[in-house]
Amino acid sequence: KAGVTQTPRYLIKTRGQQVTLSCSPISGHRSVSWYQQTPGQGLQFLFEYFSETQRNKGNFPGRFSGRQFSNSRSEMNVSTLELGDSALYLCASRTGLAGDADTQYFGPGTRLTVL
Amino acid sequence: GQSLEQPSEVTAVEGAIVQINCTYQTSGFYGLSWYQQHDGGAPTFLSYNALDGLEETGRFSSFLSRSDSYGYLLLQELQMKDSASYFCAVKMNRDDKIIFGKGTRLHILP
Numbered sequence: 001k002a003g004v005t006q007t008p009r010y011l012i013k014t015r016g017q018q019v020t021l022s023c024s025p026i027s028g029h030r031s032v033s034w035y036q037q038t039p040g041q042g043l044q045f046l047f048e049y050f051s052e053t054q055r056n057k058g059n060f061p062g063r064f065s066g067r068q069f070s071n072s073r074s075e076m077n078v079s080t081l082e083l084g085d086s087a088l089y090l091c092a093s094r095t096g097l098a099g100d101a102d103t104q105y106f107g108p109g110t111r112l113t114v115l
Numbered sequence: 116g117q118s119l120e121q122p123s124e125v126t127a128v129e130g131a132i133v134q135i136n137c138t139y140q141t142s143g144f145y146g147l148s149w150y151q152q153h154d155g156g157a158p159t160f161l162s163y164n165a166l167d168g169l170e171e172t173g174r175f176s177s178f179l180s181r182s183d184s185y186g187y188l189l190l191q192e193l194q195m196k197d198s199a200s201y202f203c204a205v206k207m208n209r210d211d212k213i214i215f216g217k218g219t220r221l222h223i224l225p
Contacts, residue, residue, distance in 0.1 A: 033212065042202060042217035043158070056212035090157065102146055102206055104213060106157035 004107035018079040023091035031096025032074040037088040117141045119216035126222040135188045137203035145206040153199045
């Protein structure tokens with residue numbers, strides 16, 4: 001089974017621009033979660049999508065948004081980029097079904113640098 | 116708010132045993148997970164505890180005490196390849212998000 005894939009792997013943008021990141025979960029997984037990872041802050045939860053619906057949301061401003069398609073692929077968008085948005089963005093997939101193990105499988109991440 | 120506390124760094128010697136603690140304060144509790152992340156890599160799942168007690172998987176064990184809101188990860192027979200960051204993570208309800216601690220950087224000395 002193929003793992004979680006994320007594109008692009010690296011991205012450089014300037015302040016004020018917007019960016020879209022993509023995540024393809026493991027086949028059969030319906031839940032995709034997004035995390036922002038910065039040094040010293042660990043993994044901060046952005047949002048989770050399950051069956052095309054946002055199921056959970058973290059404490060990030062509205063500039064951060066996402067969506068999920070019918071094939072479970074997910075995109076995350078950040079508008080009006082700020083320097084502080086520079087981070088590793090990780091997506092993780094799991095089955096999302098009640099009763100299943102909660103193991104999350106992470107993709108390699110997208111390294112976003114905002115100049 | 117929700118919080119997970121774990122030490123920022125731990126140092127141990129190759130071949131020894133090390134314990135990484137995690138205490139949590141959350142409005143609900145459904146399970147505690149542990150993840151390992153090597154530099155430049157993605158987090159990978161290590162273990163999961165939903166009930167009190169010890170879960171063992173090879174050289175790694177994880178313990179949970181729900182009454183104390185506390186858990187730990189125990190690594191035995193440490194190897195240099197175990198040098199990594201370790202994260203505890205909590206899910207508060209069945210369909211809830213999984214929140215992570217800030218991670219513990221494990222340094223292993225030869």
